[in-house]
Amino acid sequence: MTKSDKTGFEIPDQMREMADQSVDQARKAFDEYMNATRKAVGSVETTASTVKAGADDLSRTALEYTEEHISAAFDLAQKMVRASTPQEMVQLQSDYLRKQMEALGEQVRDLGDKASKTAKDVSSQK
Template sequence: MASDKNGFEIPDQMRDFAEKSVDQARKAFDDFMAMTQKAVSSVEGSATAVQSGATDVNRKTLTYAEEHVDAAFRFAQQMVRAKDVEEVMSLQRDYMRKQMEALGEQTRELSATATKAAQKASDAAKD
């Protein structure tokens, strides 16, 4: 047993218990910090994956917007050169059909890109 100058003694069992308690608290804290660091890394990985996916979607969207503006200018040029109402109607019909086809394809591509981005983010969050 340990004693101090005043005659106060700490039983060995209590000292062992206190030492074990400190060791357990230290281990619990170390485990908590390890889990926290893992969670932070996971969030950072998810954020990077999300940013990458958002960049892909943004690039595609910008490309599609440019394509639509280009098509609108070509259509306007054709309309200016049209000789009669029948040609105007034909140009309008062709333009609308092509734009709807392009929109359908672009929607499918954007959906696929967004799905890939979401999957990457989900995978990054799991790691």
């Protein structure tokens, strides 16, 4: 047994060993917790990076489509100003609407495909 100099209180060696083992076990448990936490944080960072890349791609694509639609609207306006009859104006507008609806359908499919790909990429990381 070990004796304290000031108090005369004796701490049995077995208690010291148990306390030492407890500290070692607590340290190991903490190290395991920190390793699991680091792994989880890394996973979240990877997922966030994938989602951001997908969102950036969707944003760029949506901006491109917006530019295309605005350009088509200006083209229509120019053609309408040059039209010589009301029938020609109606035909120009009809053609414009048909083309825009076709383009919109393709663009919605494309954006949906890009969103699905991002979701698939995220889920494959888990």
